Amino acid sequence: MKQITVISGKGGTGKTTIAAAFASLTKSKVMADCDVDAADLYLILTPEVKEKHEFSAAKIALVDKEKCIECRKCIEVCRFSAVSDNFVVDPVSCEGCGVCYRICPTEAIKFEEKISGYHFVSDTRFGPMAHARLEIASENSGKLVTLVRKKAREIAKNNKLDYILIDGPPGIGCPVIASLTGVNLALVVSEPTLSGIHDLERVIDLTEHFKIKTLVCINKYDINRENVRRIEEICVKKSIKVAGKIPYDTEVNRAMRMEKTIIEYDPQSEIAQEITRIWNMIENEV
Numbered sequence: 001m002k003q004i005t006v007i008s009g010k011g012g013t014g015k016t017t018i019a020a021a022f023a024s025l026t027k028s029k030v031m032a033d034c035d036v037d038a039a040d041l042y043l044i045l046t047p048e049v050k051e052k053h054e055f056s057a058a059k060i061a062l063v064d065k066e067k068c069i070e071c072r073k074c075i076e077v078c079r080f081s082a083v084s085d086n087f088v089v090d091p092v093s094c095e096g097c098g099v100c101y102r103i104c105p106t107e108a109i110k111f112e113e114k115i116s117g118y119h120f121v122s123d124t125r126f127g128p129m130a131h132a133r134l135e136i137a138s139e140n141s142g143k144l145v146t147l148v149r150k151k152a153r154e155i156a157k158n159n160k161l162d163y164i165l166i167d168g169p170p171g172i173g174c175p176v177i178a179s180l181t182g183v184n185l186a187l188v189v190s191e192p193t194l195s196g197i198h199d200l201e202r203v204i205d206l207t208e209h210f211k212i213k214t215l216v217c218i219n220k221y222d223i224n225r226e227n228v229r230r231i232e233e234i235c236v237k238k239s240i241k242v243a244g245k246i247p248y249d250t251e252v253n254r255a256m257r258m259e260k261t262i263i264e265y266d267p268q269s270e271i272a273q274e275i276t277r278i279w280n281m282i283e284n285e286v
Helices: 016-025 074-077 099-104 141-159 176-179 195-211 225-236 251-257 270-285
Strands: 004-007 029-033 048-055 058-063 108-113 117-124 127-134 162-170 185-190 214-219 241-246
Touching: 004 016, 004 176, 004 195, 016 141, 016 185, 016 251, 029 058, 029 141, 074 099, 099 108, 117 141, 127 141, 127 214, 141 162, 141 176, 162 176, 176 195, 176 251, 185 270, 195 214, 195 225, 214 225, 214 270, 225 241, 241 270
Parallel strands: 004 162, 004 185, 029 127, 029 162, 185 214, 214 241
Antiparallel strands: 048 117, 058 108, 117 127
16 A cells, blocks of 8 residues: 655645545545644545544543642642642643652542543545544644554555555644654645745655655645745755646635535636646656
């Protein structure tokens, strides 16, 4: 099977829109939404959940009032001010460091795993999808991404599928790295803005570090052609191919509101044709 990750240096570049369009262009695949901090691929694919699993990757302190002698040591040592004067731990403020648990003289503090999120296996009109949701103020999204990718590989192997299409998170942090490692190709979606160019360079450095074959797609290219030239210069310098340039069109927004990919909404549109050409190029590259 071939693994392809669609990523972007910054949010809002159209990464998920393009990943969803790819999902409608090939049959033999499983989709993996690895943007677990702000998952939104499901908004287009409207999945029917078949499996739901809890994800625990952090611990939280809990005070047992029956054992507590109110010595205030836990309050004194907590650097995050998570323990109130009433000896109640704020689950949002608690970082799970465990110092209060270790220093309590009466062992009145429990240190238990908390549910940090959920991961799912679903059916969509385009086939199976592995996805997840991280709870508010929860961490370890990189571990949750790894779980999503593991489940996607299991589905692909069991069903003898050709592709794993990964909708990765924006940026260059841990969840992005977890979305990239071991893939066959990364498509970096950029936009011709100053922040888009800056973050494009950062994410290209990341794919270079992991020696991942990289293509670049310039979305909304016609909003600033001078910045498009700058992106193309960066790609030439890095020996990276520009897979395609997608124009700005409000029809994409209308398609999203109808819970359709742009391929479904208007397969003859300029955008749909360009995305199809980009996907054909990706297939040739891998």
